[in-house]
Amino acid sequence: MNWKRLTAFLAVVVIMFGAIAWTSPALVKDIRLGLDLKGGFEVLYEASPLEGGEQVTPESLKETAHSLEQRIDSTGTTEPEITREGSNRIRVRLPGVTDETAIREMLKKPVNLTFRGPDGTIELQGNDFVQNGAKVEFDQLGNPMITIKLKDAKKFEDVTTKLTGKTLSIYLDEELLSSPSVNYPITGGSAQISGNYTLDEANNLKDTINLGALPLKLTEIYTQSVGAKLGQKSLNETVGAGVIGSAIVLLFLVLLFRIPGLVAGITVITYTWLLVVVFELMNATLTLPGIAAFVLGIGMAVDANIIMYERIKEEIRSGKSLLSSLKAGSKNSFRTIMDANVTNIISCAVLYFIGNGAIRGFALTMIFSILVSIVTNIFLARLLIQLLIRSNLFTKPGYYGVKEAEIRAL
Numbered sequence: 524m525n526w527k528r529l530t531a532f533l534a535v536v537v538i539m540f541g542a543i544a545w546t547s548p549a550l551v552k553d554i555r556l557g558l559d560l561k562g563g564f565e566v567l568y569e570a571s572p573l574e575g576g577e578q579v580t581p582e583s584l585k586e587t588a589h590s591l592e593q594r595i596d597s598t599g600t601t602e603p604e605i606t607r608e609g610s611n612r613i614r615v616r617l618p619g620v621t622d623e624t625a626i627r628e629m630l631k632k633p634v635n636l637t638f639r640g641p642d643g644t645i646e647l648q649g650n651d652f653v654q655n656g657a658k659v660e661f662d663q664l665g666n667p668m669i670t671i672k673l674k675d676a677k678k679f680e681d682v683t684t685k686l687t688g689k690t691l692s693i694y695l696d697e698e699l700l701s702s703p704s705v706n707y708p709i710t711g712g713s714a715q716i717s718g719n720y721t722l723d724e725a726n727n728l729k730d731t732i733n734l735g736a737l738p739l740k741l742t743e744i745y746t747q748s749v750g751a752k753l754g755q756k757s758l759n760e761t762v763g764a765g766v767i768g769s770a771i772v773l774l775f776l777v778l779l780f781r782i783p784g785l786v787a788g789i790t791v792i793t794y795t796w797l798l799v800v801v802f803e804l805m806n807a808t809l810t811l812p813g814i815a816a817f818v819l820g821i822g823m824a825v826d827a828n829i830i831m832y833e834r835i836k837e838e839i840r841s842g843k844s845l846l847s848s849l850k851a852g853s854k855n856s857f858r859t860i861m862d863a864n865v866t867n868i869i870s871c872a873v874l875y876f877i878g879n880g881a882i883r884g885f886a887l888t889m890i891f892s893i894l895v896s897i898v899t900n901i902f903l904a905r906l907l908i909q910l911l912i913r914s915n916l917f918t919k920p921g922y923y924g925v926k927e928a929e930i931r932a933l
Contacts, residue, residue, distance in 0.1 A: 529914040532907060536789060543796045550799050556618060557604075557810035557884075558749050560758040563618040566627060567745035570611045579611045579739060586730055587739045588613050590695075591630055604808060613741070618808075623748060630741065636731065637694045638682075646682045646691065649732070651675065657732035659725045660715075667725035668717040671732060676712030684708040695731055757811060765818040769795075772825050780832045780924045782917050786907045787828040787900070794824050794892075794899040801891050812885040820892025823867070824900045831856040831904065832924070839925045845912045853905050860901060864893050 558565055570579050570587060588605050591613065595603045604616040620626060636649035656672035673679040682691070683705050692702040703716045720728070773791060776784035798817065802809065835852030843851065867889065874886035911917055920930060 525914045528910045529916060532910040532914065535907065535910075539789075539793050543792070547796065547799070550796075550803050553803055554799070555806065555808045556758070557808045557813070558616050558618040559811045560755070560809065560814075561618040562749050562755070563616070563620045564623050564627075564746065564748040565614065565616040566630070566743055567608075568613045568615070568630075568741040569744050570613060570739040570741055572739060581607075581610070582733070583739060584611065584613065586733060587741070589730070591615060595626070595630070612744075627743070627746075635694075635696050639692050639694060640686055641689050641692075646686070647673075647679070651678070652732060657729045659722070659729050662717065666717070667720050667722050668715050669720075669725055669729050669732070670713065670715050673712045673714075676710065679712055679714070680708055680710050683714070693728070693732075700731060701728060758814075761811060761814050765814065765821070768818065769821055772822070776825065776828065780836075782911060782922045783828070783832040783835065783904075783908060783924070786904055786911070787825065787832070789907065790828070790899045790904045791821060791824055793903065794895055795821065797895045797899060798892055801895060805891075807887075808884070810884050812882070813888045816885045816888035816892060820889060820896060823864075823893065824896040827860045827864075827896060827900045828904060830860055831901070835908075836923060836925050839920050839923060840929050840931060842931050845918065845920075845923070846909075849905070849908055849912055857901070861897075864897060868893055 570584055572579065584607050588607055592603060592605050595605075595615075595617065604618075606614050608614055615630065617626065637645045638647035640646050651673055653672040653674055658670050659667055660670050662668055686705045687707055689705060690702045691705050693700045701716065701718065703718060716728070769791070773784075773788040776787045778784065780787065795817075798820065807813075831853060834856040835848050838848035838851045838855075839845065841848075871886040871889045871893075875883050875890070878886060917923075920927060
């Protein structure tokens, strides 16, 4: 018996399971749950200009989504998910929200950008500015500043003449963004806003002014609410079904393949843990379709094991030694397994790029599950079986699911 090989096998298994036991509670606790598991609501908005003429542009849609995110953050709502869909739609998902009506009323209000005098009088509004007319430039000292263009040069001249020596404060809704001073009357319909801005601050102010120049009206076209209890019930039932199904499959593998089936159980458990680690590193949100992809990924991981172990059994039946059977079976099954995985990755990539919402989440989960499966259920499984074979402890063909009578002489 080769004790070094057996010790190496046990060391790998103990270290892996030790890491799994140590990190799993924190990983499970930190996973972000989607509203279908945590409860909450989602709204799909269709954006249109408040006033006729201007079309909804990708830039205006992006800035409107950013404004919605800022509004939601101001309410203290955790983990909002805001995505743009198509050319004029924004989907908002808010897990864990209880006062749905109040937040929906807040979100559908158009962005209200105003320029106010020292007495609070509104002198200019966002739609007084040219579409995408605000830009970040740099003065002679390299300091960032914002240049703006207005639609009505005469109106701007009158406002700046009245407020010369005073401030013209910029507000988003009721939040003060900046209070630049008016040093002299400005003619020509363009002006510069300078101050002690960092580049990020200047870009944010530029984006806000451009957003105010393109106010969009948001119309609800789809809503969905999920109660917290229903979400928790869905989570418990889905996870429970996945655990039971996985346990039955792993038991079947052990009965069918014996030692390789036991190794498959080790690698599948490791695969599951690594996929949870990947989710945590990505800060991904777990949804019901994501769990479905997760469980389906376990099935595909088991399938990879079955293909490889069946080829190893065929090689053992042909009369080859265990080590030769492992090498030949692994080599012959590798292309089949990789062809299937690459095909699945391509199909999931197509789903990701043409789909939206839950479909994209399902596709992304599947892609990462396939990549993790390649590492654990091909390379790790091969390493563990090789260590057991080289230990010379499990040398009987029966340990690998092959009867003596099935072995043919070379």
